[in-house]
Structure formats: C-alpha cells, structure tokens
Amino acid sequence: MNPSSGPAEASRWLRSYYFSRAAFSVAWVAAAFTIGRSLPPAGAALLVVYPAWDALANLVDARRNGGLKANPSQTLNAAISAVTTLAVAVALGRSPHAVLAAFGVWAILAGLFQLVTGVRRWGTGAQWAMVLSGAQSALAGGFFLKRASDLSVPGIADIAPYAAFGALYFLISAIWLSVRLARKSRATREARQ
Template sequence: MSTQTIQAPSGIAASQWLRSYYFIRAGFSVAWVAAAFTLGKSAPPVAALLLVAYPLWDAIANIVDAQRSGGLKANPSQALNAAVSTITAIAVVVALGQGLHTVLAVFGAWAVLSGLFQLATGVRRWRAGAQWAMVLSGAQSALAGGFFIKQAIGAASPGITDIAPYAAFGAFYFLVSAIWLSVMQARKRSA
C-alpha cells in the first residue's frame, strides 16, 4: 500500500484557489439564503432539507479546501471544523424531531465552534491575503452563535428566516475575501 503526500500549493496557486473557493462559498450561501426566504419559509420539508444542507456543505467545503491546501493534517482547524459541521448536520436531523428551538440551539453551538475554527484558519493563513475578512467572519459567527442560543431559550417561535441572515453575512465575508484576492492578483500581474 502506498502513501500519498499532499503538497501545499505554491503562493500563486494557493491565492487562485482561495479566490475561487471564496467565490464558490459566497455563491452557495447566497443561493441558500434565497431558498430559505422563498421556498424554506413556506415549505417546512424544504426548510428541514436546507437546515441539514448548510452545515453539511460547510463540512464538505472545509475538507476540499484543506485537501487543496496541504491536507487535513496540515490544516487542523479545518479538519475540526469539518468534523463539527458533520456532527451538526446529524444533530440538526435529530433536533428537527424536537422542534425549531432545539434546531436553533444546535445552530448556535455550531456557529460558535465553526466561527472559532474559521477565525483560527484565517489567522493561520494571514499571509495569503484577504484573511482579515475571514477572521472577522469567524468572530461574528461565534457571536451570532451565542445570540442563537439565547434566542433558542426564548418564547418566540424561530424559523429558517432567523438563521438566513447568518448565512447572508457569511456570503458577504466570502465575497469580500474573493474580491480582495482578485484585486491583489490583478495588481501583481500588472506590476
């Protein structure tokens, strides 16, 4: 049995990968938010599917990015984020049977943990550029998670539209990072 060593991409390739990755993450989040406010708002089965898909997508995206960036061992914050996101998707399936307050609490715990892991990834990748937006996004995610948990123990009935703004802010930060990297790359090419 042979073992394969995953090489981290060069600076230019890494920057190009991150730019594309951030555009894809932003696009998915925008589509998810649109679906949440349209289909998910009025169709509970679609809302349930969207609520499971969001952390599952995060897990897949973190695994793919980590593999493109030197492997899971070289990117422990992303490996942990992928594990937490996978567990969250399963927990959301279970929580859906208990009610939306429980789902919101699960999302809150996930937002705190995944935000801290995203913050750590942004700090680790600081030299790649545009990571200040990922650090801010991670910090805001952790704060939003605390808000979700507080909201989950409240009396108001939560729904998918309570989570959608969280995903919209994620889309914003991914888009800012992608555009920032695009500008950096264009400046390097013209220099």
C-alpha cells in the same frame, strides 16, 4: 496549498473557493426566504444541507491545502459541521428551539475554527475578512443560543441572515484576492517590459 504550488496559485485557488462559498450561501439564503419559509419540508432540508455543505467545503479546503493533518482547524471545522448536520436532523424532530440551539453551538465552534484558519493563512491575503467572519459567527452563535430559550418560535428566517453575512465575507475575500492578483500580474508584466 500543495507543496509544489506557489503563493499566486494558492491565492487563485482561495479566490475560486471563496467565490463558490459565497455563491452557495447566496443561493441558500434566497431559498430560505422563499421556499424554506413557505414549505416546511424544504426548510428542513435546507437546514440540514447548510452544515453539510460547510463540512464538505472545509474538507475539500483542508485536503487541497496540505491535507487534514496539516490543517487541524479546518479538519475540526469539517468534523463539527458533520456532527451538526446530524444534530440538526435529529433536532428537527424535536422542536425549532432545538434546531436553533444546534446552530448556535455550531456557529460558535465553526466561527472559532474559521478565525484560527484566517490567522494561520494571514499571509495569503484577504484573511482579515475571514477573521471577522469567524468572530461574528461565534457572536451569532451566542445570540442563537439565547434566542433558542425564548418563548417565540424560531424559524429558518432566524438563521438566513447568518448565512447572508457569511456570503458577504466570502465575497469580500474573493474580490480582495482578485484585486491583489490583478495588481501582482500587472506589476510582473511591467517588470518584464
């Protein structure tokens, strides 16, 4: 949060941020299950875009909330997501198993960094969902790594549920913050009367 901003402004910004993260993930999942499955070039592009978006979102969030140095978990998450974007682009030329393995490593690391960010921000509200999301992401990463060594050929449909759960957690956090802000606003109005 900006040094001059108060807790309410910080919560409003996080609410908007979480809504935008949820909206992107919902759109990505819809695209993955439609054009991503039927058009391989579109699926490949979606697989590269997903970690790139995460890198950008973490970078914006860290800068908005005190800068990169003040938010090491988000800064590292942005860096890992940027590296993953490149790794996925390279892995697409190798095999679907390599792509899923890249997503697995990313999901573990990004999940742990998200968990740390959620714990650090606990006082801003709705962070229990971010902590759960981070933990589930790390577990999903382990599943991706296991699945990457299977004989069956993985595809974008194996990654889409991961993004869908991310959307759900971001949406829960955004709604939770909306309710919290509405209650505080109502309490403030009642106190002034």
